[in-house]
Amino acid sequence: MLESWNDGETKTAILEFVRAVTTPGDSFVPPAERIATFDNDGTLWCEKPNYVQADFLTRRLNQMADDDPTRRTRQPWKALYDRDHTRLAQLLTRASDLTASIGDVFAGITTEAFEEKVRAFFDTAVHPVLGVPYVQLAYVPMLELLDLLRAHDFHVFICSGGGRDFIRVISEEAFGIPRDRVIGSAGTVEYRDGDVYRTKGLELPIAEGPGKPVHIWRHTGRKPLFACGNSNGDQEMLEISAFSLLIHHDDAEREFAYDDGAEKALAEAAELGWTVASMRRDFARVF
């Protein structure tokens, strides 16, 4: 177990916690209550230089602008056309902007039609730096951690600030996690004419920050026993978990080194004694 983790405090802390809650005694937790939740981007797979879903979205936005060039005068197409990456990132990640900016990008089609578009993306797209298909971007040590938890009767969920229905298309293939165990932000859907259609809205709150415990509760009826994230958006999920693991991206050679967007989480980890996994120190291999 955890063959791709180097021996050390982090690996020991994980193994010791799993042993404690699965061995008869004071710390024992029944299998039904063994909920584990993992953030996706930057936790289970690479999120740099861009979120995988951002690549998917910008391709779709470019296609829409090609179909109707007048769109380039409006957001979010304007930011994309102007190569204003800062503004574009805002438009694609802030809940307040998301519905207005991309609400109708995939609205009005069936959930199956959306799935086909996602599948077509994953069948062809490759990571712009590493040059491999995105579904191969899962961190091997994290896959081993998922296996370890499942082998100890944990119910393992993804809880992503990104798009639930996007990730579900490849969650089984990339992480061995079935669709019904993927929690995340999502567009609204409706039932009509015998089918399920995407609509323009966004399920609120989005599954980021304080929205993560809300989505986890809705989906599982429990708080996590084990949670793992890598950014400020994971803080609240880590706060309500019994064991909290924060992935630190500090390996510029084998992946990317950045604390941007994780400063608060790293500070809280130090303050509350969460376990921090250094990718440089703790991962024997990355991909």
Place this chain on the structure above:
Amino acid sequence: MLESWNDGETKTAILEFVRAVTTPGDSFVPPAERIATFDNDGTLWCEKPNYVQADFLTRRLNQMADDDPTRRTRQPWKALYDRDHTRLAQLLTRASDLTASIGDVFAGITTEAFEEKVRAFFDTAVHPVLGVPYVQLAYVPMLELLDLLRAHDFHVFICSGGGRDFIRVISEEAFGIPRDRVIGSAGTVEYRDGDVYRTKGLELPIAEGPGKPVHIWRHTGRKPLFACGNSNGDQEMLEISAFSLLIHHDDAEREFAYDDGAEKALAEAAELGWTVASMRRDFARVF
């Protein structure tokens, strides 16, 4: 398998469908796609003379009126005090009335505190006619059907128009269904001060009628392969399922005989060729 089902067309249709989708061949469906969804009230357990949750709610409302008798001049306490059962039923089941009438009945407390109240109810309440604890009100043939599906690698979910967080407290005990496989209508929650609190809102749409396919999609990312219900509120769920089973309450001796609220579903079943289980004819035993 299905020992408490009498031999006949219904039992044969169920067994034949399960065999077809789990045996290599043209009809085979991979385990990941074997989603089964069951309505709860009137499908998995008895819903007469009242919904189990209605008993829970009226006890709470009576308690609140005892604590503050001025509440009896306002709804829903007034209807309860006046014994106006028709109005009370409206107030407790219509989505448009629910938030206004009971939004603050359990708001402001943690999800754990709510669970304790539900647990206390189930520990003491008994069915007003049958005289047994509510958790013993599951229909034995239905429990066997759940077992049959699980034994064939189906992912078995409850999808209830009633309260998700209410049912989850006893879903494992009463039906062998873990909390994260209970889908249903629910009050909103929020994260604050390190815990998850109930708030006054209602997650929309409620998981009834066209809301069922929406909730099932949100939770599982799929349409059901097998669905089972008993009322008009289950029609849309049965429409999107490959195999659709409608429970018909026609056994006045062993349970209750009523078509009220199921007229449209029974008509659609006849029209579309859904399988209808007659409790009188197909159930060798009920409880």
